[in-house]
Amino acid sequence: MANKRVRALTIDGELTWCSAEPENRGQGNCSHIGHYKNEAVQLACQEEFAKTELKAVTNSTRGQELSVRQASAEDITSPQVLLFELSEDRDWVVRSRVAENPSAPIDALNLLSRDEKMFVREAVAKNRSTSAEILARLSRDEELVTRLSVAKHPNTSPETLHKLSKDYHPDVRHRVASHPNAPEGALLALMRERILMVDVRIAGNPSATPEILRELGKSFLGEVREAVAQNPNTPAEVLFDLEMGQ
Numbered sequence: 001m002a003n004k005r006v007r008a009l010t011i012d013g014e015l016t017w018c019s020a021e022p023e024n025r026g027q028g029n030c031s032h033i034g035h036y037k038n039e040a041v042q043l044a045c046q047e048e049f050a051k052t053e054l055k056a057v058t059n060s061t062r063g064q065e066l067s068v069r070q071a072s073a074e075d076i077t078s079p080q081v082l083l084f085e086l087s088e089d090r091d092w093v094v095r096s097r098v099a100e101n102p103s104a105p106i107d108a109l110n111l112l113s114r115d116e117k118m119f120v121r122e123a124v125a126k127n128r129s130t131s132a133e134i135l136a137r138l139s140r141d142e143e144l145v146t147r148l149s150v151a152k153h154p155n156t157s158p159e160t161l162h163k164l165s166k167d168y169h170p171d172v173r174h175r176v177a178s179h180p181n182a183p184e185g186a187l188l189a190l191m192r193e194r195i196l197m198v199d200v201r202i203a204g205n206p207s208a209t210p211e212i213l214r215e216l217g218k219s220f221l222g223e224v225r226e227a228v229a230q231n232p233n234t235p236a237e238v239l240f241d242l243e244m245g246q
Contacts, residue, residue, distance in 0.1 A: 066091060073097035080105045092117040099123035110134055118143045125149035132157040139164055144172070151175040158183040165189055177201035184209050196221060203227035210235045217242055 020030040072078050073086045074097040087098045087108035092115070098104050099112045100123045113124045113134045124130055125138045126149045139150045139160045150156055151164050151172050158181050165176045165186035176182050177190050178201040187202050191212070202208055203216045204227040217228045217238040228234055229242050 066094070069094045070097050074101055076101060076103040078103065084108045084111075087111050092120055096120045096123045100127060102127060102129045104129065106131060106134075113138055118146065122146045122149055125153060128154070130155060132160070136160045144169055147172045148175060151179065154181075156181060158186075162186045174198050174201065178205055180206050182207055184212065187212055191215070196223065199224045200227045204231060206231070206233065208233055210238075214238050 018030055069086060069089060069091070070093060072082060073089070073094045078086075078101075080103070083098055083101060083104050084107060086094055087104070088111070089095050089098075095112060095115060096117070096119050098108055099115075099120050104112075104127065106129075109124050109127060109130055112120050113130075114137075115121055115124075121138060121141055122143065122145050124134065125141075125146050130138075130153065132155050135150050135153055135156045136159070138146055139156070141147055141150075147164065147167060147169070148171060150160065151167075152175055156164075156179065161176050161179055161182045162185060165173055165182070166189070167173050173190060173193075174195070174197065176186055177198045182205065184207075187205065187208060190198050191202060199216060199219060199221070200223050202212065203224050208216075208231060210233060213228050213231055213234045216224055217234070219225055219228075225242055229239060
């Protein structure tokens, strides 16, 4: 009777099949460091590998230690457990590398969004894997660069963008004008500022409603009317009026 294969973890952290006889598995008799038959054992194997790798990092000489930790922190193939451990690293550069890593676990990004270093929080705000919930918290950050990154992030929710449209700094408010998730209320509020580049951004926004585009189509500024004409949401009658007015 053929021996049943089982899922196993290699020393490199790769998940493969092991067809060795049960008595020959592990202990140097096969190429795997852990074998399992269910998800619980799989997770245990992966965590054990991550702990082994982290231990190797911390046991390096001091001169090599920082560079090794930084390399592991920015490596998208690093185990999630290792990335979380490095999110608590004493060196802020290592933490910032984790914050930039698109493979960083959500718990690590959540922790780093509260980091004392502005550069770390900004990196979280730019990470494409950062959730809408974390971005909502970062939208209240005291640092301008962090709020600017939130206002640009594709995962930022309409609710958060609406709040950012009322930010005290004009650069944050104006960045909302071109965000595709911006709600109608935010765009209407920004239109009241009567700023050329803001109106151009709103006119080119794919979220701009026909009502907003009708209003902007009446602008006496050519740049605004041109942006309205290029927006796919612009009603046919507005396009006709724009053409007739040229």
